[in-house]
Amino acid sequence: MNDLSVVGKRVERVDVRAKVTGGALYAADVQMAGMLYGKIVRCYDYAHAKVTGLDLSKAAQCKGVIKVLGPKDVTQKEYNGSVLDMMVSADMRGMLGDIDDQSIFTDLVKHYGDAIAAVIATSEEAAERAAEKIIVTYEELPVYLTAQAARQPDAVQFRPEKPGNLAFQLPEMAFPDNAYAWGEVDKSFEEADIIVEDTFYVPKQKQCQMEPGAYIALYDDQERLNCWTSTQMPKLVQKKLANLFELPMTRVKINMTVIGGGFGARLGMVLEPETCALAMAVPGRPVKVLSTREEDWVTSPSRHPGKYWMKMGFKKDGTPVACDAKFENYKGAYYMDASGTAFTTGAWLGGMYKFDSLRYRGESYYTNQSVCGAFRGYGNPQTNFVMEQMVDRGCAALGVDPIEWRKKWHKTIGDDGWCIGVPYNSCALDECLDRAAKAIGWTEKRAKYKNQTGTIRRGIGVSVMNHTSGAMPMLLEHTVCDALLHQDATVTLNLACSDMGQGSHTTLRQVAAETLGFPYADVHIAAGDTDAAGFDIGAHASRTLYVGGGAVKQACEDVRKQIFDRAALELAEPVDNLYMEDKIIHVKGASNKSISVQTIADQGVNNFMNPETGELIGQPGQIQGYASFFPPHNAPPFGASIAEVEVDMETGEVKVIELVNAHDIGRAIHPGIVEGQMDGGAQQGLGMALTEETYYDEKGICLNNSFTDYKMLGPSDMPKMTNILVENPDPTGPFGAKGVGEAGIVPPVGATANAIFNAIGIQILDAPITPEKILKALAEKK
Amino acid sequence: MKKHAITLMVNGEERDLIVSSNRTLLDALRDDLGYTDTKYGCGTGECGACTILVDGMTSINGCLTLAATMNGKSITTAAGLARNGHLHPVQEAFIENDAIQCGFCTPGMVLKTISLLDENPTPTEAEIRHGLEGNICRCTGYTKIVEAVQDASRRISGSNTSAIGE
Numbered sequence A: 001m002n003d004l005s006v007v008g009k010r011v012e013r014v015d016v017r018a019k020v021t022g023g024a025l026y027a028a029d030v031q032m033a034g035m036l037y038g039k040i041v042r043c044y045d046y047a048h049a050k051v052t053g054l055d056l057s058k059a060a061q062c063k064g065v066i067k068v069l070g071p072k073d074v075t076q077k078e079y080n081g082s083v084l085d086m087m088v089s090a091d092m093r094g095m096l097g098d099i100d101d102q103s104i105f106t107d108l109v110k111h112y113g114d115a116i117a118a119v120i121a122t123s124e125e126a127a128e129r130a131a132e133k134i135i136v137t138y139e140e141l142p143v144y145l146t147a148q149a150a151r152q153p154d155a156v157q158f159r160p161e162k163p164g165n166l167a168f169q170l171p172e173m174a175f176p177d178n179a180y181a182w183g184e185v186d187k188s189f190e191e192a193d194i195i196v197e198d199t200f201y202v203p204k205q206k207q208c209q210m211e212p213g214a215y216i217a218l219y220d221d222q223e224r225l226n227c228w229t230s231t232q233m234p235k236l237v238q239k240k241l242a243n244l245f246e247l248p249m250t251r252v253k254i255n256m257t258v259i260g261g262g263f264g265a266r267l268g269m270v271l272e273p274e275t276c277a278l279a280m281a282v283p284g285r286p287v288k289v290l291s292t293r294e295e296d297w298v299t300s301p302s303r304h305p306g307k308y309w310m311k312m313g314f315k316k317d318g319t320p321v322a323c324d325a326k327f328e329n330y331k332g333a334y335y336m337d338a339s340g341t342a343f344t345t346g347a348w349l350g351g352m353y354k355f356d357s358l359r360y361r362g363e364s365y366y367t368n369q370s371v372c373g374a375f376r377g378y379g380n381p382q383t384n385f386v387m388e389q390m391v392d393r394g395c396a397a398l399g400v401d402p403i404e405w406r407k408k409w410h411k412t413i414g415d416d417g418w419c420i421g422v423p424y425n426s427c428a429l430d431e432c433l434d435r436a437a438k439a440i441g442w443t444e445k446r447a448k449y450k451n452q453t454g455t456i457r458r459g460i461g462v463s464v465m466n467h468t469s470g471a472m473p474m475l476l477e478h479t480v481c482d483a484l485l486h487q488d489a490t491v492t493l494n495l496a497c498s499d500m501g502q503g504s505h506t507t508l509r510q511v512a513a514e515t516l517g518f519p520y521a522d523v524h525i526a527a528g529d530t531d532a533a534g535f536d537i538g539a540h541a542s543r544t545l546y547v548g549g550g551a552v553k554q555a556c557e558d559v560r561k562q563i564f565d566r567a568a569l570e571l572a573e574p575v576d577n578l579y580m581e582d583k584i585i586h587v588k589g590a591s592n593k594s595i596s597v598q599t600i601a602d603q604g605v606n607n608f609m610n611p612e613t614g615e616l617i618g619q620p621g622q623i624q625g626y627a628s629f630f631p632p633h634n635a636p637p638f639g640a641s642i643a644e645v646e647v648d649m650e651t652g653e654v655k656v657i658e659l660v661n662a663h664d665i666g667r668a669i670h671p672g673i674v675e676g677q678m679d680g681g682a683q684q685g686l687g688m689a690l691t692e693e694t695y696y697d698e699k700g701i702c703l704n705n706s707f708t709d710y711k712m713l714g715p716s717d718m719p720k721m722t723n724i725l726v727e728n729p730d731p732t733g734p735f736g737a738k739g740v741g742e743a744g745i746v747p748p749v750g751a752t753a754n755a756i757f758n759a760i761g762i763q764i765l766d767a768p769i770t771p772e773k774i775l776k777a778l779a780e781k782k
Numbered sequence B: 001m002k003k004h005a006i007t008l009m010v011n012g013e014e015r016d017l018i019v020s021s022n023r024t025l026l027d028a029l030r031d032d033l034g035y036t037d038t039k040y041g042c043g044t045g046e047c048g049a050c051t052i053l054v055d056g057m058t059s060i061n062g063c064l065t066l067a068a069t070m071n072g073k074s075i076t077t078a079a080g081l082a083r084n085g086h087l088h089p090v091q092e093a094f095i096e097n098d099a100i101q102c103g104f105c106t107p108g109m110v111l112k113t114i115s116l117l118d119e120n121p122t123p124t125e126a127e128i129r130h131g132l133e134g135n136i137c138r139c140t141g142y143t144k145i146v147e148a149v150q151d152a153s154r155r156i157s158g159s160n161t162s163a164i165g166e
Helices: A016-020 A090-096 A124-131 A185-190 A234-244 A272-281 A293-299 A338-350 A380-398 A402-409 A429-440 A442-448 A504-516 A544-571 A597-605 A671-690 A743-760 A771-781 B025-032 B089-096 B106-119 B125-131 B143-159
Strands: A036-042 A049-055 A065-069 A115-121 A135-140 A166-169 A180-182 A194-202 A214-219 A225-229 A252-256 A287-290 A306-314 A320-332 A357-366 A456-466 A479-485 A491-494 A523-526 A578-581 A584-587 A590-596 A624-629 A638-648 A654-664 A720-726 B003-010 B013-020 B051-054 B058-061 B074-076
Touching: A016 B089, A016 B106, A036 A124, A036 A272, A036 A293, A049 A115, A065 A124, A065 A272, A115 A124, A115 A272, A166 A338, A180 A338, A185 A306, A185 A320, A185 A357, A194 A380, A214 A272, A225 A234, A225 A272, A234 A252, A234 A272, A272 A287, A306 A380, A320 A338, A320 A380, A338 A357, A338 A380, A380 A402, A380 A456, A380 A671, A380 A743, A402 A429, A402 A456, A429 A442, A429 A456, A429 A638, A429 A654, A429 A720, A442 A456, A456 A743, A479 A544, A491 A504, A491 A544, A504 A523, A504 A544, A544 A578, A544 A584, A544 A590, A544 A597, A544 A624, A584 A597, A590 A597, A638 A671, A638 A743, A654 A671, A654 A743, A671 A720, A671 A743, A671 B143, A743 A771, B013 B025, B051 B106, B058 B106, B089 B106, B089 B143, B106 B125, B106 B143, B125 B143
Parallel strands: A036 A287, A225 A252, A320 A357, A491 A523, A654 A720, B003 B074
Antiparallel strands: A036 A115, A049 A135, A065 A115, A166 A357, A180 A357, A194 A306, A214 A225, A214 A287, A306 A320, A456 A638, A479 A491, A479 A624, A578 A584, A584 A590, A638 A654, B003 B013, B051 B058, B051 B074
């Protein structure tokens, strides 16, 4: 495929001129006539409490106030903010039971920042001032911050239908013994010569997308509910809102504003229900709700933290015989997608190595923390931190090189991927490992860093991962795209795929142009609202290019076919005899016979009957391509990272010196975009390994829901980074592409932990690996 | 709350407005004057999304500045950088180096870069990284932003363009 003209090129991204001048409109930037402002009153005094009194009267009298709303003034219907229940089959949904446990305003506070009431006023300031006048009294309840605390027999039950505060475990009906498993694990361990086992903690990492939540809703004069939001999932949020407010989908419209980063934080509904409820209370007036950064932190979902136990057995020759694991996550106050991460965390584990037997159990427990949901990687970073440290402990006991062991025992083409029964159909992980090792000087450094003494010690560590491109067959994967050929032979794609900043609208446009054989500039993407676009599941699971691109390709192939069919009629030649060059269709071997796409497109639209003959000229009818696309596979990408660190044995400080990331991405539709995903993912992966955690005090008050107190790696903290793009086209991806959105965050997590292990000879079991934890571990060793 | 009548020169245009003592420059620019290219990211001066230039090349956080203290000042936002239909060289460098993803940090990052290059037209990589510590980007890992600043430095020092492009 060396003859590609748009795919593989670093074309200018579709959105960057608007973004660099500040002209791109994010939800907070949208202004409307008669706009009102909503301020939500939240509980910041308790993490678990009954509301015993709510006095709205003083607020209602404040200047500029239009309405004050408590729990009884809005719909009482309970909902689930996640969209996961809409992505699974009815059978699977049935197994989850009742998972609608959120309400717009609550009289039972379950986490710091839970919503109690709201004010609608003529300005943001007036709404804020009135909100301060709302008087709430509480009766404090015991606070549970861990699964271990929440499942105590005397604990307050969050939901009677979920006893033991166990929101979810893998259901027996689909997963016998509540486990994702193959083989006979207990028996396999009897064959093991070496067994390693430990319990780890993975942190409550926050996406920290730069745009805080902002929403506008308007219940208009056609009795339609309009919502302007930077959601990742417009079509599913449309359906969710329709269900919640009991409206047909034709009366709910999502207007997609520019998205200032997602990483999972906008996967589902966040404050769309609250904002729409306010708008329903003041028909005809748009209502804007802006989250402060602190508010966004505790209302949008985080990564699932929790205890993660793992045990691995190996034979003396290195054969991995058994892996047993259990992830008990701290789900937070509401169910959200309690089922999703609890499953996938094990799925990524199952997809990695050729263990004779494997058994994984995943459990989600309600806790009095803010909710957990999707975050880039969706369980994979958690598994990477644990699995890759256990593998390196095994390699140390076996006396084998960690890269050589991984190359020998990772799963590959023909082996089951993350979903048992769906085998890998492409894998270039060996090449990733070889090239990354060469780039960083693995062999030399690994030898050099043996038996170090002194205060400053170096270490080098590796990690590998498998991921996915969409979540077929576990979840619905479906995108509808139509491609309209205008009379000037340019094309507009109409679809609901969102671009969170990852560049999907650019890469989709490249796929379209390449398929059509048109210049990049001749294609436009219209992805503005849910009225116009057909179904799309939304931006999740690194699927937009793979599945959305599949839909775009199919719709454009349809356009191309229609163009060629018409050319064949006009030129009186079979289609097989035709070829297109610079938008002119020629007959092979007959240089004088040709017709331009421009002519075909124009005749399709501007067709006038010949007044003398009564005949049409050429072929009438505007050409439109259409695809309702279900992907055939999930084309898993693979990746490896090697990190080199420096550890100060006196202060416990870790400095990452270098990071090499090599990813098997199938094909780079836009190399600059792929590199950007790997760079940005690495910043988040290194952060999870080293600094990022949301902390609570014993009362459940969040201590660091701000950029002041939550430490992300800044420009000076980032190491020298090298990205290696391994292009091994996947047979099912558009032009061979696989998903790259999430993968970048995953292997830097385990590679950093293993580099620290290599430097200091101790594994730190709790992420993030802070200086305090290193010093404590060093002291305990002495 | 006391009100103040002030005049701001925003992107070369004179704007009169009345602000309360507690009105931040960020809110005045966004809500009173419509300069929504200046972003709210945290409100506490940590993220730099509201970075603007004052009286030429000094970068400040709009969220930490009271509008009433800015009477008579000249302010540049990202929307005011283009000249005669041409983007500023720093903006061009951000585009060409793929340094923009979600774009929410971009206006502030571009303005901070202009200020940085005005103080130090040929910074080392370490100086660039240090200079950008007050501006958070969550998408790029800073790699391509640093490359864009290096590229912009070459463009500006090579062409003798003043950093504000007059």
